[in-house]
Amino acid sequence: MQRRDFLKAGAAGMALTLAQGPARAQVEPRADVQGADAKDTAEDLGVVVIGGDGSIPAKSMVDKYLAAHADVWHYLPNLPEFSQDLEFLDTDPRIRLAKSTKDILANKAAGKISMVIGWQDSAALEEENGNDWRFSRPPKTKLREYYELGLRTANLAYQISNQFGGGLLDPEARLTSQGKYIIGKMQDLGILVDVCGHTGVQTALDVIAMARRPVVITHGTCRALNDNPRGSPDKVIEGVARTGGLMGIAAIDAFLTWGVKDAAGVDTGLRPPRATVARYVDEFDHLKRLVGIDHIAFGTDFTTDVENADPSQLFEIPPEMMYKEGPKILYVDGFESVSDIGNVRAEMEKRGYTAEEIAKVFGGNWMRVFGEAWNA
Numbered sequence: 001m002q003r004r005d006f007l008k009a010g011a012a013g014m015a016l017t018l019a020q021g022p023a024r025a026q027v028e029p030r031a032d033v034q035g036a037d038a039k040d041t042a043e044d045l046g047v048v049v050i051g052g053d054g055s056i057p058a059k060s061m062v063d064k065y066l067a068a069h070a071d072v073w074h075y076l077p078n079l080p081e082f083s084q085d086l087e088f089l090d091t092d093p094r095i096r097l098a099k100s101t102k103d104i105l106a107n108k109a110a111g112k113i114s115m116v117i118g119w120q121d122s123a124a125l126e127e128e129n130g131n132d133w134r135f136s137r138p139p140k141t142k143l144r145e146y147y148e149l150g151l152r153t154a155n156l157a158y159q160i161s162n163q164f165g166g167g168l169l170d171p172e173a174r175l176t177s178q179g180k181y182i183i184g185k186m187q188d189l190g191i192l193v194d195v196c197g198h199t200g201v202q203t204a205l206d207v208i209a210m211a212r213r214p215v216v217i218t219h220g221t222c223r224a225l226n227d228n229p230r231g232s233p234d235k236v237i238e239g240v241a242r243t244g245g246l247m248g249i250a251a252i253d254a255f256l257t258w259g260v261k262d263a264a265g266v267d268t269g270l271r272p273p274r275a276t277v278a279r280y281v282d283e284f285d286h287l288k289r290l291v292g293i294d295h296i297a298f299g300t301d302f303t304t305d306v307e308n309a310d311p312s313q314l315f316e317i318p319p320e321m322m323y324k325e326g327p328k329i330l331y332v333d334g335f336e337s338v339s340d341i342g343n344v345r346a347e348m349e350k351r352g353y354t355a356e357e358i359a360k361v362f363g364g365n366w367m368r369v370f371g372e373a374w375n376a
Contacts, residue, residue, distance in 0.1 A: 053073060081124075165207075201232075
């Protein structure tokens with residue numbers, strides 16, 4: 001399953017004050033939103049962030065983001081190289097690379113989408129990729145190069161453990177000495193550290209313990225609500241909140257419905273009833289009770305035009321994590337792309353979330369964390 005994706009989308013907003021350290025910035029309404037539509041979509045949202053969208057960059061995706069009044073595409077590409085992403089940005093003037101919160105706000109004011117790029121693993125920094133870990137003090141890595149290219153979020157391991165720490169398959173593996181060095185350098189440079197469920201639980205806790213800036217779960221679910229290894233235990237979520245970070249909630253059906261109890265049936269084609277938007281917002285409710293509204297966000301894990309592999313044939317996908325979905329990944333019924341974001345807002349309003357709380361979940365929390373974690 002080739003999904004290393006975290007995107008951020010936003011809805012056009014009437015002026016909303018977003019915390020960015022000691023200063024606060026005004027976000028102007030998007031020029032292309034008029035009349036009642038502007039009021040309905042932008043009145044109290046400001047910059048809206050839908051995290052974890054790993055859809056292949058295409059003009060059709062830009063169309064969807066613009067139609068949804070989205071501001072930022074937080075993209076976690078499959079490969080560590082940036083060439084294809086940068087080349088895509090060159091082809092469409094409606095979307096621009098963002099390396100800072102200032103860039104995001106400027107792009108929004110100009111009616112442009114921002115792309116924020118992140119990694120779901122740090123394979124590009126391993127020894128076999130030309131980094132000198134043995135014969136240099138301090139080690140020589142390519143992390144600075146990727147930062148200058150625009151890398152702004154990064155996870156250490158995707159399912160499989162590496163020289164930095166444990167992946168999902170090794171929940172007790174510790175953060176290594178090399179991993180500690182990389183986490184320190186990321187926080188020095190201003191790269192937001194991710195401990196989403198692809199990372200082993202103990203490695204995530206080790207990262208949190210040494211953090212000097214916010215740490216996030218870019219795209220995940222709450223294991224307390226569904227016993228799936230891709231979900232994060234409460235102790236990791238609470239640790240992330242203590243750093244000032246947040247958790248982005250994924251919209252993949254299996255993460256919300258499938259789990260340890262279902263593993264024996266992975267080859268049968270049977271699966272639990274599909275998750276609804278109400279089930280998705282249950283994740284917000286749990287987080288609100290556990291750590292508070294300031295630590296909740298979107299982390300959808302959307303993919304478009306990506307073929308889904310059979311998880312029963314992949315070593316990196318344990319049977320309790322996914323079921324046989326068919327050619328495409330199934331998402332929450334009613335929240336299958338950025339186009340459906342209004343359904344989530346409607347469910348939140350139904351449950352009594354205030355306009356201020358909705359604005360935080362939709363993007364205010366991401367903007368605060370970006371401002372505190374980045375050096376730009």
